[in-house]
Amino acid sequence: MVLLVSAGCNQGFSMKKKQCIALSFFLIMVLSVSADCPQGFHLKKGKCIDINECEEDVPRCGENAICTNTNGSYYCQCKGGFRSSTGKVNFTAGGCKDIQECLENKDICGPNAKCENAIPYYSCTCDKGFISTTGNKTFRHDQNATCEDINECQKGNPCGRNALCNNTQGSYYCVCNAGFGLKSGRLNFSGNLEQCEDICITDKTICGSGTCHHGASGHYCVCQTGFTNYGNNMSRCTELNCDVFKDINDAKERFHIVDGLVNYMEKTCQELTNNKRPVHLNGEETLKRFLNMTDELLSSAFLNYKRKVSDFLDLVGNALRLIGPLTNSSRIYISSTHTELDMLVHKGPVIPKGNITLSTNHASLDIQMEIAAGDPAYYPGFTTVSLMSYSNLENSTDGFFNGMKPQKNQSFKINSKVATVTVSNRNTSHLKTPVNLTLYHLEEQANQTFHICVFWDSSLNGGSWSDRGCSVAESSLEYTSCSCNHLGTFVILTAHNEIEEKFEFHLIIWVFLSLSLICLFISILTFSMIQSIKSPRTTIHLNLCISLFIANLVFLAGISHIENQDGCTVVTGILHFSYLATFLWMCLDSVQLFRMIMLVLNTNFKTLHMMAVACGVPAVIVAISALANSKGHGTDRYCWVTQGFIWNYFGPACVIIIVNIFFFFITVWKLAQKFSSVNPDLDDLHKIEAFTISALAQLFVLGNTWIFGSFQFQENHTAMAYLTIFGSLEGVTLFTVYCLFSRQVREEYKHALTRICAPRKKSDRKARVSKRAQDTGECQL
Structure with missing residues (x-):
């Protein structure tokens, strides 16, 4: 201006x-x-x-805000349900936006209510079946209102006169009174779409083959003769064929235990088919009695023929089906001397569903309950599933393989406990959904073998194991899982593919063992008759040759004669003792050689002590093995220790071999030092040659190759077969090392041959003996 x-x-x-x-x-x-x-x-x-x-023409705070003047200034505050864009309560810049209460606090309306956002604020509405405590249709949490259940059962009679109303949170349902039901088959309803009617009218098949009647406590079924509902009058009547127990009358007459068991089960069956439930019958006690009688049967010699095995297994299946519905427990486990039972019992009008697992110490079963229940149209009102395993039934059924089709040079052997699967559904010959059964092996899987899932087929020539309808789902060293489209009695077979032994191999073994016997016989004569070479080591060599001679002789004479069980047991015991004694004499020889070379001691083992160790220890091992298992001597092909007791031989043999190897390396190392000190002018080639010859000779003398031949008794491996050939030359090796390599023995052989071929005068012979005695200081023959 x-x-x-x-x-x-x-x-x-x-x-x-x-x-x-x-x-x-x-x-x-x-x-x-x-x-x-x-x-x-x-x-x-x-x-x-x-x-x-705040009174200016242009609003400073914008919409949804309240302006407050102050001395020299002002501030803005958002209205209820709004929040400033800056997040501050008092502001001068920015605006207000709506608060999304339903998103920021999902529980703002409380339980059983829905939240709907509004501008401003929000509104709460109760769910269907609930009402607010204030009676208002909408409310907010700051109004102290909540949603409470509406009890529909108190408003009139929504279910009708033949049903009971049950209130639930937000709703209700109706259950028909006893003796009434819905046409749709549903168990409950709500609303007016259905009404409860007399169940005998709505479901005319509810009693099966019986007649339906309406009583004060509901409906009840009256069964015809030959049908039963197991004493439960509300259950369907099902046919019960008691002739299945009469079919084994032959077995009853031959064995009193079977006679008592069959009569008891037949009597119970007859009482049930006369529409009675025996008052004396308790399901759990009956099961225990049945298993005890089964134990007596299994511990006897009754099951010695396949027809008897078939009758026994049929009896077990029918008895479990009969007793199961009479039990009061839902899960039963009973273990006896020779049997083990795991049983599941479901009772009620609702058909059970889902997978269940039953197990014993030897088997495990996975099965769908729908399979056990059977066709819903014929559901009897109960479902039973049982898994029963036997501790010794495999011994009575091993060898019944007529239903199998083996390949060339293939043999079978049972490798698990026998297990029976039984359900209340009798139509289980061909299942749409297979069941899974796991059986644990008796022995671990060996080479050139595989496992097969089989079941007992009574229709095959009186009974036989068959693989029809079963396959292996999974197999390991410990167990095999089977998938089968039928139920019955199952077991695992081990199929062994035998390699046909060649005649040439047997001929070589026989020739080499015969040659070893000749060499061992000469060695025995040498060590026992030549006085000039006698010493503690030759005593060991003499007994070593005797033990090996007996073992080889018995091996040739009786290793394959398995037709006589008692004779085979004697042969196995002699072989077991002789080979262990041979290893122990080898061990004593290695220790004595170590003492002579390494420790340079003149003290020797006493003969009595050596005999106690080399003969006493094998005798104890063989005696323990025989007492632990009298049938442990004799395999399917040889008179030798069985697979379960083979470590009674391999254990001591391996320990002795480890000791021999230890002394072998120490002895060879000491011999190498002696070679260098005694022959310092030998060149390296001569040293290596001398070291190698001594090492190889000592290796054969210590008998380390014999362990490989022992494996030949268990499996027919080609590599083991050729190692057995080397082991059969052990007698030749002993004769070569201990006799032919000895200068003193060679001289005695030479003089003996000279006396035989060209006898000298007695005076000359005496002069020679006297002169040699003066030179060597040794006694001569």
């Missing part, structure tokens, strides 16, 4: 110069006075007065 006035005076406005100066001065004074009021105030009548920003 002052600038404009000055500019107007300078540009020649029609005012005097003094007037322009005075006006400019006045304006300066006015502006200087206004400038003294702070921001938010204006000058009025010479005073600074507050400016009310």
